[in-house]
Amino acid sequence: MIPAHLKTDLEQRVAAAVTNREAAVDVMKALQRHYGWLTDEALDEASQLLKMSPLQVEELATFYEMIYRRPVGRHVVHVCDSISCWASGGETLLESLANLLNIECGSTTPDGAVTLLPCSCLGNCGEAPCMMVGEKQYGRVTLEMGAEIVAALRNNSLGISATS
Ligand code: FES
Structure with missing residues (x-):
């Protein structure tokens, strides 16, 4: 309530x-x-x-992809899998993050910290590949940058709410 x-x-x-x-x-x-x-x-x-x-x-x-009808982690990482991002390495980024988190795409880390989900175009195609955490978008995301963002989320040092 x-x-x-x-x-x-x-x-x-x-x-x-x-x-x-x-x-x-x-x-x-x-x-x-x-x-x-x-x-x-x-x-x-x-x-x-x-x-x-x-x-x-x-x-x-x-x-709406950003509305969750099932439990999610404290942070939800969306990686765009639409055409521009896909063609610019988005799929590799998604795989890399899944490997780093040691989870399948679509699931949540056992500690409940991070849920990893694909998403449709974030409207930022010129900055592909893109990802989004909470309300914050990231563009031209390299594998290193993705790893840093995820590490910061796990350490709770990025200050982003999963559902903001
Ligand atoms: S295709 Fe990824 S932001 Fe548009």
Whole structure:
């Protein structure tokens, strides 16, 4: 259950939006920040706040790659696997990070620190290959840079929230 201040804040955001649907991603991201991922409880709360059916919220949630309908680590690393990044070494970057983390792409390290996921184009194709952690994007990511970012996340020295 979300605290009263968060509920009030989200109600105000929904009221300020032109349509409730417009506020949906904002609401889901706020709930995700609170719970760590968009739990079933969070989905129900989003449904009530947005006055949309749980199915409608679920459809939106599954459409957005940055909304997580299953548990994720404290940090979520997205590596773009769309065409420009793929052609610029994105696949190798993804493999390299998976090897460094010793996990399969799509899974989370046993310590719960990092989840590694592929993602669609981040809209930064000119800087390929790209990755994203929380709200922060990284472009022209070399294998070394990727390794440094992941090491910093594991040491908690990058200061990025997984679900921000
Ligand atoms: S293809 Fe990766 S940012 Fe566009």
